[in-house]
Amino acid sequence: MATPTGLRLPRYRQDPEGTHPPMDFAGYRSTKLRHPAQPLVLLPQMLTEVTGPLLGPGRLGEHDNDLTRQHSGEPQGQRIIVTGRLLDGDGRPIRDSLVEIWQANAGGRYRHTGDRWPSPLDPNFDGLGRALTDGDGRYEFTTIKPGAYPWKNHDNAWRPAHIHFSVFGAAFTQRLVTQMYFPDDPLFGQDPIFNSIPDEKARRRMISRFDLERTEEQWALAFQFDIVVRGREQSVFEDEEDED
Amino acid sequence: MGRLGSTPSQTVGPYLSIGLPWEDGPFVVPEGTEGAVWIRGQVFDGEGAPVPDAMIETWQADPAGRFDHPDDPRGRGGSGFRGFGRCPTDERGEYGILTLLPGIVPSADGGDQARHIDVSVFARGMLSRVVTRIYFEGQDNSGDAVLASVPEERRTTLVAAKAENGYRFDVRLQGEGETVFFAV
Numbered sequence A: 001m002a003t004p005t006g007l008r009l010p011r012y013r014q015d016p017e018g019t020h021p022p023m024d025f026a027g028y029r030s031t032k033l034r035h036p037a038q039p040l041v042l043l044p045q046m047l048t049e050v051t052g053p054l055l056g057p058g059r060l061g062e063h064d065n066d067l068t069r070q071h072s073g074e075p076q077g078q079r080i081i082v083t084g085r086l087l088d089g090d091g092r093p094i095r096d097s098l099v100e101i102w103q104a105n106a107g108g109r110y111r112h113t114g115d116r117w118p119s120p121l122d123p124n125f126d127g128l129g130r131a132l133t134d135g136d137g138r139y140e141f142t143t144i145k146p147g148a149y150p151w152k153n154h155d156n157a158w159r160p161a162h163i164h165f166s167v168f169g170a171a172f173t174q175r176l177v178t179q180m181y182f183p184d185d186p187l188f189g190q191d192p193i194f195n196s197i198p199d200e201k202a203r204r205r206m207i208s209r210f211d212l213e214r215t216e217e218q219w220a221l222a223f224q225f226d227i228v229v230r231g232r233e234q235s236v237f238e239d240e241e242d243e244d
Numbered sequence B: 001m002g003r004l005g006s007t008p009s010q011t012v013g014p015y016l017s018i019g020l021p022w023e024d025g026p027f028v029v030p031e032g033t034e035g036a037v038w039i040r041g042q043v044f045d046g047e048g049a050p051v052p053d054a055m056i057e058t059w060q061a062d063p064a065g066r067f068d069h070p071d072d073p074r075g076r077g078g079s080g081f082r083g084f085g086r087c088p089t090d091e092r093g094e095y096g097i098l099t100l101l102p103g104i105v106p107s108a109d110g111g112d113q114a115r116h117i118d119v120s121v122f123a124r125g126m127l128s129r130v131v132t133r134i135y136f137e138g139q140d141n142s143g144d145a146v147l148a149s150v151p152e153e154r155r156t157t158l159v160a161a162k163a164e165n166g167y168r169f170d171v172r173l174q175g176e177g178e179t180v181f182f183a184v
């Protein structure tokens, strides 16, 4: 997009209505006092918005993407491999990009002072992982399947098993924090966080796929979870310069 | 190319402090860097209570107004400036980011933008991040098109006030003095 100063900036498309949750969602009680009541002001995408932190190399330790090897002993639970790609809405891989995860242990307990429900901590599991995407946008974690856990949002409320994911994409506009769920979880129906996504197809994009091919015999099950962040509008800029 | 639907946003939940904080997160520049300022503030909910399980992220140009990023069409600023800060709030809802004042960055229409920092706020009880901007007291903010697009009586919510060792920028998620949040 040429401007009078000759600045050509990519433009990131808005996601279709219903892709993301509303800020105010009655089913999730904590949104009540934490959502803006005033309308959002449109921020045109300028230099600060179309750039973003490129974090990655240098932020990783040796076993950051293997949550089963961060202690001397092995954690309890079902070992799983979680793989996927970080892509933009046009299918372009986002390379060398930091993917961060955190999760409960096999019994659904987080290593956090605020988590007091009576399921034991696992001395061999912290529930924190980091990985870097490769040239195809692929990431991979080895971890333990997290358990479901109760919370106090409504009567007999349980969160379906999930892994929290945080990705940066290539621009401030693409920053995303989401949760990965597991196929056919019977707890979906009563979970307001999962069901806060209005569009059913979009909601289902948060559910990982069982990946028989990536299982490891006598070792681990596998799930596949691609993460898609906003794509760019086509522009002259890309026709000219998208050579890679 | 076929289009792919985006993955929806979900809350960071109450246990974000397991996964997101980094030891050097608050330090966009190392302590002792000449000219570095602290931007400190508190995050409040709609009843004015501090939010102890939130996280602030900042993204900004370097002091010359450049970004070390391939999509800066003026060429990639090679200063190595990280430009990114991240700090969870503590039990009093307080955060702090040590950084250098960003330079002046051109706007899309050829004018200049006032010195600003883009901010994302995440928290339990927020299903998506909210986005705001920090401007600075004592800087020339008069010609900034984004600030001008905000209703006048709410502009002050975007201007960090001078404070000891830097600036103060509180975030009010809702209600009286609600911070202006942007759709990008």
Ligand SMILES: [Fe+3]
Pocket (backbone or CB within 6 Å): A159, A162, A164, B013
């Ligand atoms: Fe959780």
